[in-house]
Amino acid sequence: xxxxxxxxxxxxxxxxxxxxxxxxxxxxxxxxxxxxxxxxxxxxxxxxxxxxxxxxxxxxxxxxxxxxxxxxxxxxxxxxxxxxxxxxxxxxxxxxxxxxxxxxxxxxxxxxxxxxxxxxxxxxxxxxxxxxxxxxxxxxxxxxxxxxxxxxxxxxxxxxxxxxxxxxxxxxxxxxxxxxxxxxxxxxxxxxxxxxxxxxxxxxxxxxxxxxxxxxxxxxxxxxxxxxxxxxxxxxxxxxxxxxxxxxxxxxxxxxxxxxxxxxxxxxxxxxxxxxxxxxxxxx
Numbered sequence: 001x002x003x004x005x006x007x008x009x010x011x012x013x014x015x016x017x018x019x020x021x022x023x024x025x026x027x028x029x030x031x032x033x034x035x036x037x038x039x040x041x042x043x044x045x046x047x048x049x050x051x052x053x054x055x056x057x058x059x060x061x062x063x064x065x066x067x068x069x070x071x072x073x074x075x076x077x078x079x080x081x082x083x084x085x086x087x088x089x090x091x092x093x094x095x096x097x098x099x100x101x102x103x104x105x106x107x108x109x110x111x112x113x114x115x116x117x118x119x120x121x122x123x124x125x126x127x128x129x130x131x132x133x134x135x136x137x138x139x140x141x142x143x144x145x146x147x148x149x150x151x152x153x154x155x156x157x158x159x160x161x162x163x164x165x166x167x168x169x170x171x172x173x174x175x176x177x178x179x180x181x182x183x184x185x186x187x188x189x190x191x192x193x194x195x196x197x198x199x200x201x202x203x204x205x206x207x208x209x210x211x212x213x214x215x216x217x218x219x220x221x222x223x224x225x226x227x228x229x230x231x232x233x234x235x236x237x238x239x240x241x242x243x244x245x246x247x248x249x250x251x252x253x254x255x256x257x258x259x260x261x262x263x264x265x266x267x268x269x270x271x272x273x274x275x276x277x278x279x280x281x282x283x284x
Contacts, residue, residue: 012043016090018146201229234273
């Protein structure tokens with residue numbers, strides 16, 4: 001297969017705009033799709049701010065920033081995906097929403113396009129059932145924040161072929177990322193290990209074992225974590241954490257994945273972390 005140069009990203013939120021940025025920095029032309037112009041505007045502003053920080057730190061030159069921005073074409077029309085070699089879905093962690101997206105992708109995508117999902121927990125094989133060619137479907141799970149994090153978790157579905165797998169591994173490596181393969185299982189490796197730890201930290205807060213600050217400081221200083229589990233939950237988004245835990249609890253059937261009631265309460269209140277300026281911490 002020819003090297004991937006034309007990419008589509010569906011979703012301009014924190015993951016989607018980060019994925020678009022990384023591909024554009026790598027010299028790929030990116031079409032970024034979302035439901036409305038306001039979401040796209042926010043996404044492009046985030047990309048611009050992120051690239052600006054890289055320029056300030058001397059990791060990027062101003063002409064490189066301008067070139068990367070020029071390679072991202074935001075839009076609301078799925079027809080713009082028709083010539084894309086790789087299309088990555090990066091929408092909210094909701095199975096029904098993702099299925100609706102893939103129904104629209106099915107209409108416009110080229111027969112030989114690779115369709116990927118950035119899902120953090122949902123079965124790749126289940127999602128592959130909604131595309132034209134499941135052999136060309138794969139999980140490509142970037143970490144947040146995408147421009148800074150090295151890992152891309154690459155997950156084969158039941159029918160993913162070797163050509164698709166190899167192309168995605170090579171593409172991720174060409175972007176300067178480190179792709180690591182794992183099998184299709186709820187939460188894959190990253191979130192199957194991470195979310196129970198975050199959930200247990202929330203239970204510790206819920207039960208009054210320690211304050212949020214103390215829990216995070218203990219994990220940072222005692223376990224050498226760069227960020228505490230509660231601050232990390234705020235960064236990921238508490239709604240996303242809850243969605244992943246619900247998938248783990250439902251699909252693995254083990255009570256150890258039961259989401260903490262305090263997490264449900266925060267999500268119900270709309271305290272979702274950094275994106276709403278309030279989660280386990282308040283953000284100005």
